[in-house]
Amino acid sequence: MSWLPTFGAWEFAAAGALGAATTVLIHLLNRRRHRVLHWGAMAFLQQAAKRNRRVIQVRDAVLLALRTLAVLLFGFALARPYYGSGETISGAKPIHAILVIDNSLSMSYRALDGSLLNKAKQSAKDLGRQLPAGSSISVIAGCGIDRSVPQEPLLDLQAVDAEVDRIEIADTAASIGEMLAAAQAAAAFETNQPQQIVLFTDLQATTWEVPVGPADSAGLVPMQIVDVSPLRRENAWVAAVRVENGFAESRTTSNIYVTVARRGGNTVRQADVSLLVDEQLVGSRSVSLEAGQDSQVVTFEHTFVTNATGGVTYVPIKAAITPDRVTIDDVRHCVVPVLPQLPIVFVDQFGKSGEDVRRGKIGETRSLRRLLRSERDDDLQEIVLSPRFIALAELDSKLLEQAKIAVVAGVSTPADKVSLLRDFVEAGGQLLIAAGGEFSASAWQESAWLDGNGILPGPLTGRMIGATPDDTQGELKPFLLSFESLQKSSLLHLAGVPDESLRSLYAEPLFFKAVEVDAMPESSSVYRTVMRLDSPAGPPLVLERSVGEGRVVFYASGLSSSWNTLPLSNAVVMLDRLVREMIRSTISDRNLTAQSRIQITMPVLARDSVVLLQRPDDSKRFPLAPDYFDRENFGVTLELAYRRGVYSISAVARDASENKSEVDPIWDTEVAINGDSIESDLSKADEVALSTLAQDVALTVASSADEVSFIGTQTTDPGIWWWLAVVVLVVLVAETLTLVIAHRKLRSIREPEWAA
Known part of the structure; x- marks a missing residue:
């Protein structure tokens, strides 16, 4: 073993040596700063100052040595020195080389000489051929493989080449922590050979996003990184594809949002964004993507058509942009759930047979039914909804089997339907209960709460708050929605609409009457409040609770009656979003x-x-x-x-x-x-990420396989830098003590002898 250490970052050692040399140079320049002038009148002071000058000279020499040593050792400490076995790649001793090849999406970047992955694979093959005879080689893919059973090291170069060739791009992100764990598992195989890890990567920032802690790198053998990153890091990609509301309704126009992003570059890039449904082009748009960081949302409209009479049909769509150097992320796929009809059963105090708008017999669900009407013609709409708009007495298990959500509003009491609706919710159904109409708070509390075993999300007090205009003789005292309580629910936020506009929107409706919900701490702990009236601590308006596999939502005011003006305001959109979100939650995300x-x-x-x-x-x-x-x-x-x-x-x-x-x-x-x-963001990792790992591992970075040098296993602790830091601290303390002692010495002899 050589007595000379190996530096993990020799640049810092060079900087320390340069700093030490600079310290000496400054000292020499300061000595030339003074000009000597002979003045006879001052000759009598020479003998008095003679002893002072000796002390100063000794002090300066000691301080110069200490300061030079401190700067030099500090640079060496930052360089992370360690002692190796002295066996290099040119030596005759076989080694165990652990080759980790980053095969994440970013490695599909195509430069003029091919993709980064191909470059890394070729470098790994070349490195394998340079190893001494008898060396063992472990080949590890950075991601996208089953790591449950580590592969034994290979001895045959042809087998190594075949293993390297099997590595393909995985459409995922690599993690430095997972790659190091795989390397440690490979190092656990007993080969009786010096070991070293070589990582072939593009040093993408996302790979190093999760810092490597001492526990992850404990006992790790020396590591070298071969940087195969491109000179230019620029990429544009399709970041997201989604359909409004999370599902589409057959024969109804749906909005499809495509998000396109770009990172890097120096000039504006023009790109064509295309939408394909079942591999058929349905639309194309052109966008301008600014240099640096840019993101845009492109909107397409499409009408899905399905011949299914029930259930969910998944229709594949994809968005694509003009190809660039990373082609995989220029396309993004999505399967859209398409419903032949909204799977809703509407139940109110009249039902279809009892509702008569001309005579003023308006069911409490009417405004919601009209709000959810699709763009299909009226005849088809009536065919779709006619068996699904009923009175409570007509509700049975057969109708609920065909539905995903049941809306019960304006009904005086749930009577004998509580058990039926409870089973529906426990099986995964969604139940929306609304007051208004003939709703009786006391009757619902008695028959539908049942100490939490019924269908109410929370207990009611049996009382009402406020009164409708028809019931009030004096001044009306309406309530307003608490915008602060709405802000806690992402459901009620509209894309692209600022908070001030939302505040104005939700300030429109006036609430005259609502059912009082028991808000005592012991009661409110069983449900979650979604909306309140007046203030963040005001009366609950919308609350929900999970029951089995499903969910129950209670709306404490009316949907269509004179209990509020919500159906007459633009804020009624919140009911549409609430119901559609409940439908979406019943659809499996594919x-x-x-x-x-x-x-x-x-x-x-x-x-x-x-x-x-x-x-x-x-x-x-x-x-x-x-x-x-x-x-x-x-x-x-x-x-x-x-x-x-x-x-x-x-x-x-x-x-x-x-x-x-x-x-x-x-x-x-x-x-x-x-x-x-x-x-898809190709940004390069900063020096902090590498230096964090280098604190615990002997780490070097090379730009090609030719620069890789296998040092073998360490024979001393790589934490020698820590001891150097301690020595630097001791030197600085010694410098301080030298200054103090010299100062006291000068004070004791500062009076001239002739003064006596």
Whole structure:
């Protein structure tokens, strides 16, 4: 082992040496600053100052030495020196090289000489050929692989090349912590050879977003990073694709929002944004993306059409922009849930058979029904809604089986329907209860609370607050919505609308009458308040509670009656958003982020069937083994879903024909998988991220495989820099003591001898 240390960051050592030399140079320049003039009148002082000059000279020499040493050692401490085994790549001793190749999305960046991943793979192969004979090599993909069983080191270079070639781009972000953990697992194999890690990466900031702590790097062997990053870091991508409300209604125009982002660059970039539905182009827009950081939302309109009479149909769509150097993220996929009709049952005091608008018999759900009307013609609308607008007495389990949400409003008492509605909610249904009309607070409290076992989200006091204009003889004292309470709910925020405009919007309706909810602490703890009247501490207006797999929402005022002016104001949009959000919560989200395991729940009818999976850009279908996730949930698991696109899953009968592509499935669905949008930001990691890791690991950075030098395992603690820092502190203390002692000495001899 050489007595000379190896520096993790030699630049700091060079800076320390330069600083020490500068200290000496400044001292020499200061000595030349004074001009010597002979003056006879001052000759008698020479002998008096002779002893003072000796003390000053000794003091200056000691201080110069201490200060020079402090600067030099401080630079060495920052350089993180350590002692190695002395075996380099040119030596004859075999080593265990752990090659970690970053294969995250950013490594698909295409430069003039190919993608960054291909560059990293070629560098890894070249490095393997330079190793001494008999060396062991572990090849590790940075992400997108199963790490449950670490692979044993390889000895054959052809096997190493084959393992490197198998690494493909994974549509996900890499993590330095996970890569180091995989490297440590590979280092655990006993090879009796010096070990070193080589990481091939583009040093993307997201890779280093989560700092590596001492626990993660404890016992880690020396590490070198081969930087394969491009000279220019510029990228534009499709950051998000979503449909308004989270679902679409068949034969109704829906808004589709495409978010396009850009990072880097020096000039404005023009890009075409296209929307495709079932691979058919339905619209295109041109956008200008500014240099640096820019993000824009492009809106498309489309009318989805489905022939289904019930359930949810998932329609694949995708947004694309003009390709650039990273082509994978120039496309983003989405599957849109399309409903043939809104799965709602409306129940009020009249129902369809009893409502007569001409005679003033207006059901409490009328304003909400009109608000949720689609753009379809009136005849079709009546066909869709006629069996779903009923009186309470007509409600039965058959109607609820076809619905996802039930709205009960203006009903005096739930009577014998509490158990039926409770079962509906526990099974995953959504229940909206509204007052108004003939609503009796005392009757509902008695029959629907049942100490939390009923269908009310919270207990009622049985009293009313306020009064309608018809019931008031004197001055009206209406309530207003508490805007502060609304701010806590993202549901009631409108995209692109500032808070001041929202405040004005929600200040429009006047509330004259509402049901009083028990707001005592012991009662309010069982429900969550969504909206209040007057102030953040005012009476609850909207509250909710989860019951089983579903949810109950209570609206303490009326939907259509004279209890308030909400139906006459623009703020009525909050009821539309509330109901649509309740519908959306019943629909399974099939838009997922790329990950190692994705579980898809299957219906009961498909449990005894053969399940087939078709991956993106692959015409073949592969069997999946369905199983129970837990005691209740049954389905299939997608393993290593790191390829962007739409995955098709279908279930066919076991006794079907061998040519399963021609068999009608019992059940099928589609899942859209995309990488995290943050991985498309190619920004480079700063020096802080690297220096944090370098505090605990002997770390160097190279720009190519030719610069890599294997040092082998460390024979001394890499924390030698800490001891150097202690020495620097001791030197600084010694400098202070020298100044104090010299000052006292000068004071004791400062009086001239001739003064006596």
